[in-house]
Each structure stands twice: as C-alpha cells, then as structure tokens.
Amino acid sequence: MKIRTIYSLFLALLCVLPAKAANYVGPTDSPKRESRAVWLTTLSGLDWPKTKATDEASRRKQQQELYDILDSLKKIRINTVLLQTRVRGTVIYPSAIEPWDGSMSGTVGRDPGYDPLAFAIEACHERGMELHAWMVTMPCFKTSAAKALGSKSVLKKHPSLCKRHNDTWYLDPGMPGTADYLSSLCEEIVRNYDVDGIHFDYIRYPENARSFPDQATYRKYGKGKDKAIWRRDNITRCVEQMYRTVKTLKPWVKVSSSPIGKYRDLTRFSSYGWNAYDAVYQDAQKWMKEGIHDMLFPMMYFQGNHFYPFAADWKEDSGGKPVVPGLGIYFLSEREKNWDLEVIERELQFIRKEEIPGQAYFRAQFLLDNVKGLYDYLKTFYYPYPALTPVCNSCDSVAPSAPGNPKISMSQYHAALSWNRSYDAVNGHDVRYNVYASRTYPVDVTQARNLIRTAMRDTVFEFNPMYVGLYGYHFAVTATDRSGNESVVAAPQEILEQQERAALCPHGQVTLDEDGTTLRLPESNAEFFIIQDMQGRLIRTEPYQRQYDTDGLKKGVYQVRTLEKKGYSRTLGEFIK
Numbered sequence: 001m002k003i004r005t006i007y008s009l010f011l012a013l014l015c016v017l018p019a020k021a022a023n024y025v026g027p028t029d030s031p032k033r034e035s036r037a038v039w040l041t042t043l044s045g046l047d048w049p050k051t052k053a054t055d056e057a058s059r060r061k062q063q064q065e066l067y068d069i070l071d072s073l074k075k076i077r078i079n080t081v082l083l084q085t086r087v088r089g090t091v092i093y094p095s096a097i098e099p100w101d102g103s104m105s106g107t108v109g110r111d112p113g114y115d116p117l118a119f120a121i122e123a124c125h126e127r128g129m130e131l132h133a134w135m136v137t138m139p140c141f142k143t144s145a146a147k148a149l150g151s152k153s154v155l156k157k158h159p160s161l162c163k164r165h166n167d168t169w170y171l172d173p174g175m176p177g178t179a180d181y182l183s184s185l186c187e188e189i190v191r192n193y194d195v196d197g198i199h200f201d202y203i204r205y206p207e208n209a210r211s212f213p214d215q216a217t218y219r220k221y222g223k224g225k226d227k228a229i230w231r232r233d234n235i236t237r238c239v240e241q242m243y244r245t246v247k248t249l250k251p252w253v254k255v256s257s258s259p260i261g262k263y264r265d266l267t268r269f270s271s272y273g274w275n276a277y278d279a280v281y282q283d284a285q286k287w288m289k290e291g292i293h294d295m296l297f298p299m300m301y302f303q304g305n306h307f308y309p310f311a312a313d314w315k316e317d318s319g320g321k322p323v324v325p326g327l328g329i330y331f332l333s334e335r336e337k338n339w340d341l342e343v344i345e346r347e348l349q350f351i352r353k354e355e356i357p358g359q360a361y362f363r364a365q366f367l368l369d370n371v372k373g374l375y376d377y378l379k380t381f382y383y384p385y386p387a388l389t390p391v392c393n394s395c396d397s398v399a400p401s402a403p404g405n406p407k408i409s410m411s412q413y414h415a416a417l418s419w420n421r422s423y424d425a426v427n428g429h430d431v432r433y434n435v436y437a438s439r440t441y442p443v444d445v446t447q448a449r450n451l452i453r454t455a456m457r458d459t460v461f462e463f464n465p466m467y468v469g470l471y472g473y474h475f476a477v478t479a480t481d482r483s484g485n486e487s488v489v490a491a492p493q494e495i496l497e498q499q500e501r502a503a504l505c506p507h508g509q510v511t512l513d514e515d516g517t518t519l520r521l522p523e524s525n526a527e528f529f530i531i532q533d534m535q536g537r538l539i540r541t542e543p544y545q546r547q548y549d550t551d552g553l554k555k556g557v558y559q560v561r562t563l564e565k566k567g568y569s570r571t572l573g574e575f576i577k
Helices: 002-016 056-075 116-126 143-152 176-192 215-221 227-249 284-289 308-316 341-353 364-368 371-382
Strands: 035-040 080-086 130-136 139-142 162-165 168-171 197-201 254-257 358-361 404-410 415-420 432-438 451-456 460-463 474-480 518-520 528-533 538-543 547-549 557-563 571-576
Touching: 035 130, 035 364, 056 116, 056 364, 080 116, 116 130, 130 176, 139 143, 143 168, 168 176, 176 197, 176 227, 197 227, 215 227, 227 254, 227 284, 308 341, 341 358, 341 371, 358 364, 364 371, 404 474, 415 474
Parallel strands: 035 080, 035 358, 080 130, 130 197, 197 254
Antiparallel strands: 139 168, 162 168, 404 415, 415 460, 432 451, 432 474, 518 547, 528 538, 528 557, 557 571
C-alpha cells in the first residue's frame, strides 16, 4: 500500500509540472549525508587503466590516469569509489590466492611493478573519498582464458568448485568450499588493506540459471529442499560467511552488494521475469534484515515503471539500512539506448524526494565524459555542497570524542584552522575530520551548505581566505569514526577578520593600491597580460603595462598571468577587488 501511494504521488507530480520544474531540486535540498558512489571498472581497462604498466614511465602514466579520474570525481563531490578489485578470477593486487589481472600490465599473471589497490586507497583517502573493494564473486573467466591463468587459477587449484556454464567458468554456490574460497579472498583484502568497504558483485546464479549444471551438487547437498530455496540458501550462506569474515577482522568495514535492480514482482508492477529473488536466487532484502549486510547498491538500470516502484520497494524493505540505487548512466550514450538526460534527472529527483540515502553511477567513464551533460549537471546543480557518507548503523553507534582546542591562526597570505586529535573507542585516533563555516554563530552543522571539507585526516585545515571567500566567517570542526558516527562540535571563538587590502596579493608580484583600483605588475618582457577569474574564465587581455586601472572589474577574486611568445604563460599573482 505504501509503495503504491509513494509512486502514485510522484507520477501525479510529474504529470502536473512541466518537465524542467518536475526535475527541480534546489541547493537547499542537498542533504548533509548522502552516498555519492561510482563504479570504477578495471575489466579490460574500461574505466582504468588505459595505459599498461610495463616499465617505470608507463607505471607513472597509469598512476597519473587514476589521479586525474579521482580529481575529476572530487570536483563534483563524489565521496565513494567502488573499485573493481577481483575482476574475473583475477585481482589487481599481489595475491597469494589468485593471479594478477591483465588489465594492469597487459598480461595475465604479470606484476605491474606496484600495488594498484594500495595506491588507489591512498589516492582516494587523500581526496576525502571512501574506497570499497568491488569483488566479482561467482563468475571466474571465459573458457578461452583458462589456460593463460595457469596453475594459480581457481580452476586448477579447486576444480571441484567450478562449473562451466555456456562459455564461462563459475564458482558453484552449492559447493560448501565456495564460501570458504570467497571468504579467503575477503580476508586477504581486509587484513592487508585499509579499505572502507567490501562490495560483492554477481553474488548470485548466472542468467539462464535453470540450465546451470549443478544437478550433482543438488543431489549431494540438497537434502530434499525445493531447488529454488536451496539455491537461495546457498547464496545467503556465502554472503553470511564472507560478512562474518570481514567483521571479525575489522568491524567498521562496510559490507555491501549490487543485486539485480528488481527484488521481486510487485502487486501492480511486474519484473517480466528478471528479478533478484526468482531469476538468480538472490535474497538481498533478507540479508539486510538478518544483519549480514550493511548496505545495498541495487543495479536499477531502468526508467519509468521499471524504476520508481522498485526503488520504493527497496527503501521500504531495507531493514533500516542504506539502500543506494545504481543508475545506468551508460544508457545515455548514443551507442547504448540514447536516453535523454531528463531520465536520470527525474530519477535523481525521486531519490531526493523520497529521502533515499544516495545514488551510484555505472560507470565512471560515462560520467567523466560528461555524456548528455550529466557531469556538468551534478557539479553545478545537484551536488552544490559536499556530503558525508551515511552512517553504518550496523557497524558501530558510538561517536568519537570532539576535536580539542580548535583555533584559527592568520598570517598575511595564509589562514589555518587547527585542533587536537579526537579519540574513538573502536579505532583509537583513526578518525576523519569535517570543517564547517558560517557567517552566524554558532555554526549550524546540520546544514550541508555550511560543510566545506569532509573526511580530512590531518588536524590542520590550511587555506587562502581570498580564494574561498571566508573572511568574516565562524568555523567549527567535528570528527567522524570509520562507521560515520559524528562527534559533538568543537568551535574556536575567533572569527576570520578581513585583512588590509594591500595584503591580498599572495605572491607579491602584483599589488593593489590602497585606492582599491590601481593594479601594479612587475617588470616583464611579456607582450600581454591576462586577467581571469578563479574558475579560469578569461576576463581581460591587455598589452603588458606596469600599472593598470581595474575600475571596470566587478567585485571578486582574480588571477593575473603573462601572455608571452609561442603562447607561454606564467602566473603573476592574485588580487581581490
């Protein structure tokens, strides 16, 4: 009844409002907590890497590719990366269990000369993002690839666990050893790496599951159960054992999966034969309710009646834990279904209106390529502020202590907010810090608009106030533990006061006179100089001169650069008008 009411009201809204009005989600609607996730695919280097690491130069190029991807994701305030770590019976880290995937070096089994998983974790954490190790569980590899994997492959080491279905080898969920094998991979990753989550993909039977060749397994282990029930129990047993393995090692690591986007047929809406429960024996709602999952990322790569009622169903039967719909943004591509951007906009609107705690995008390349303008839409409109990730209420519920002794220091061109470390009962000093700023005191830390930095690891927030317009602001800082619990607020008494105008040229090569109009430039052989805003947009191009009248410029922050022969340019400094 509740699902029908939610969906009917939303349909009524879409019918009454014009298209763009129906899509409207203003900046004030941006929640403070929201999972903003992206699947980063390493299979065949689809998202990363494009360069194969075969020597030092190519390794550096491969690593720079990841830096560039993460920097672009950070600009639109993505906070969670689901990195494909176990690919197809192969992995992207030095494993004692499975061989190297060929995506890193170009050759299956070949070491790329560094640890991509460790590198990616550090890079994500430096940017305030979580990294969840995405494991493709049951599918292993194509039959044509089996020989190249050699003696380290699961087929050679544990042939009894593997079944051939069509042209692919799969782990057989009904074999008791399958749960042990997958749990050993979870243990290897969680024990050796500072991951924020473990994310199971394809934790199910394959498409056309009725022809999956597990008849002998069923005869041996079925114990008279209905085969559909037995298969669901097999998947649930694997999930439970992997969950227990992870939580025994590190209780704060979030365990999630990406089930089929429709759980079951609904009263008024059919799944047309493709759902998690009946088609592939995946009882994901049970996992949430029975405490063997922390969150879900259902693959809701649909639109219209195939999306809205099923998203509402996931929320209603979530067991009080985060369910984050995965959006099929690859369908925006002309090579796929050529969806209009409005399809994704409407789904984002629904997610926010129904207070569903986030969204995930499949996959990164389509987001970074700005297909149909989605990247721009998220950056300028849908994600106006940063967001904390949802609390993992099944991990831990005790917040860390507040940061101690917060204070502001200010020099001529530099400001810093600093504090003493917090302490968490579970993780000690392994906490993250969040900085808030507001013109009013006390700072309201419940509002996303006041959140300016998240998931910091250091205890100093350094910035140039001129860049970010924080003069006259009050500050506050909180700590969050690995489960997302946030401490009480710590706030310094100082306010960041405006400095003398002459001090607002941070590099000393350009100065603004006390009249606030005359800009003075250093000696130079440059032919021209340019003035641009802090977003890099060109405002003025002028013949180079030592003195320039800025009277025609609007109030704001500007950068001055030379424009020399052959297009060479260098930064002279910034000024505030």
